[in-house]
Amino acid sequence: MGIVVSGQNVDITPALKQYAEKKLKKLQKFFDDREVEIEVILKVQRELHVADITIQVGGLLVRGEGKTDDMYASINVAVDRIERQIRKYKTRINRRMRKLDAQAAGVAVPAQAESDEADEPRLVKTKRFDVKxxxxxxxxxxxxxxxxxxxxxxxxxxxxxxxxxxxxxxxxxxxxxxxx
Incomplete structure (x- = not known):
């Protein structure tokens, strides 16, 4: 897991860097043994402390941002957002896999699984146009x-x-x- 921590308008102290790395290491469980690149940009905008975290793993890109009046809290918010996104993504993939397995085996898909899918966003419109x-x-x-x-x-x-x-x-x- 490669973690790069940088700052804009803020000095990155060793304690701040260690804190960010410690928080991000807990996400390792989601990525198995795959190569993970993480970029953390800590910055101060007006009076807010902003933690902008981008994770690249395989072809997947996950981004989370935290804005609070404390840099440590901003890191927490950003990591929590990323963790929520990853859990949601994995749950969606697992549901699809279970449904496909059930259909392949000729088993009826329970009504609960169909209602779970109703909660997921759906593609409702496709537009085609000339790109000028x-x-x-x-x-x-x-x-x-x-x-x-x-x-x-x-x-x-x-x-x-x-x-x-x-x-x-x-x-x-x-x-x-x-x-x-």
Whole structure:
């Protein structure tokens, strides 16, 4: 498990780094023996202490953020959010596997399992549209005109499909997918 702890507008003390590493090590049980990369960014924004944790394992990316008036509490909040996300993901996978196993064996799926699935988010709409070449600035303007929080477009300078999105802090982000 590789853990990188860095800071923005805050000095990372050895005690703070050890605390973050100790909290993150408890998540190891979810990943078996797979290679896990964890990036922890601790920062101070205005009067809030922010812990931004990103975990990469295989093709899965999990992110959690904690904002409080204490850095240690922010780390706790971020780790708890990540743990909740992982548990939810694993539960969903296990339910699907049990349902597939039951169907393969020709066993009727209990009504309880079907009602559990009703709690899961479902895909309710699929949109198809032309991805037009434009600059990042044009894509942001188009997103604003549509009133959306994100916008998919073909970047005219790189030729790749990109996504611009509105961040929680009010600024914009750009996603540039890479093929591996």
């Amino acid at each position: 070449p434009m600059s990042v600035e044009e894509a942001i303007m188009q997103m604003e005109l549509l009133g959306h929080d994100f916008f998919v477009f073909r970047n005219d300078s790189t030729g790749g499909v990109n996504v611009v999105y509105r961040r929680n802090d009010g600024d914009y982000g750009l996603i540039e997918p890479e093929s591996r």
